Amino acid sequence: MEFAIRVFARLNITDNIYLLITDTTRSTWIVMAILLVFAIIVRIKSRNWDASKKPSGLQNVLEMAVDAFEKLYKGNAGEKMAFLMPWFFSLFAFLILSNLIGIVGIRPPTADWGMTLPLAVSSFVLFQFAGLKNRPKAYLKSIFLEPVFLFAPINIMGEIAKPIALSFRLFGNVLGGMILLSLLYGMAPLALQFVFPAFLHMYFDLAAGALQAFIFIMLSITFVGLAAEE
């Protein structure tokens, strides 16, 4: 049984460094394509949207989603960092779709640490930025001088641990679900490969996927809020 990330093509940059077109890359492109097509449809449809009329259909769903996300974001990160909302909204949409795409048999991009790491690092950069932008002295003091300067290495390790924990939590959960389902398909008798896996897909892909995307976003937003607050 093979869980390694398959490589389809290689583009050499130097002798030892090259860009690989892998399962993850392919899945990411599929997710990107779905999101972009959906976004283009929304953009086209949005030309006919009228704020004075009662929303319906796609407009209604999107307004509810954006409104709910905005409340969630402002409730955890506050108003100061509201300009980062589009980033986290996009991240949430990307993670949800990436985690759920396993349902149709495509390897989830988030089952690769090479995908979850940059997303977690981006969150790390943003919550460091939030702290340094809103309360630079207090934020630096909280890392290097609190409770006393001797704890600075521990605080720095704590900060670095945040993106690592974020990335591994998502990567591990998605990969774990994928491995379990692959084992089931590989080892279970043929009779058990019908209907029964649907329930496992519901948990590992739908429930766990959505939950892990939500946890990733919630933690990122909360870190931003904690860093930014006085």
Next chain:
Amino acid sequence: MNPQLFFLATTTDIFETGRSLFSLDAQTFIDAGMNMFNFILVAAFLTWLLYKPVKKVLAARAERIENDLASAAANNLSAQELKAEYEQKVSEIEKERVSILDDARKQANEKRHQILDEAKADAQDIKARASKDIAMETAQMKSAVVNAIVDISTDMAARLISTSIDKSAHDKLFTEAMEELEATTAFKADAVAI
């Protein structure tokens, strides 16, 4: 710098083995960089094509609702002012009504007193006229009595003259004359009393 020295593992025959699930090699970080670039691209497009149009509609609706609320508040204020004005007018009308009623009562009282005074004056006039009439009637009665006495006296004198009068006849005539006079006087007195 050779990545093989720096990182913990490297991929060699990558097409055959595939990339390992987890390794801290250069390739992982290159993939991570490429994935980051892909996500930045997705985030930019999603923000531009999806998030902003939805936010624009939501903002427009929020603005419209705020305008409606402001308009409703202004209308409410206007209604409150109209209500206060109306209540003030009602209060003024009530005061005016009380004032009109008081004036009417006052005028009615004055009129009543005036009518009573006039009635009293009329009654005094009637009483005075009645007293005057009574006095005239009394005077007329007295004149009639005098005339009757004169007539009786004249009649007595005529009878005395026409007949030979002795002592008894004289007394008889005198008595008869006096009785007639008394009868006439009593009749007149009754008429005056009535």
